[in-house]
Amino acid sequence: MEPVTDGKYKCAKCGYVYDPGKGDSKHGIExxxxxxxxxxxxxxxxxxxxxxxxxxx
Known part of the structure; x- marks a missing residue:
């Protein structure tokens, strides 16, 4: 079963959190x-x- 999440994912190495509401504009991710x-x-x-x-x- 998948954990409950709001769509955010955290890098296990550095702690960066990818937020789908913000995307990644530096790399062209809307x-x-x-x-x-x-x-x-x-x-x-x-x-x-x-x-x-x-x-x-």
């Missing part, structure tokens, strides 16, 4: 983009770790 819909090659904007380092918060 607000409203779910974490699951980010490109496979998207990386943490802070520490450059892959998506698999993120956990729901």
């Amino acid at each position: 607000p409203g983009t779910r974490f699951e819909d980010l490109p496979k090659n998207w990386k943490c904007p802070r520490c450059r770790k892959d998506k698999d380092m993120f956990r729901p918060v």
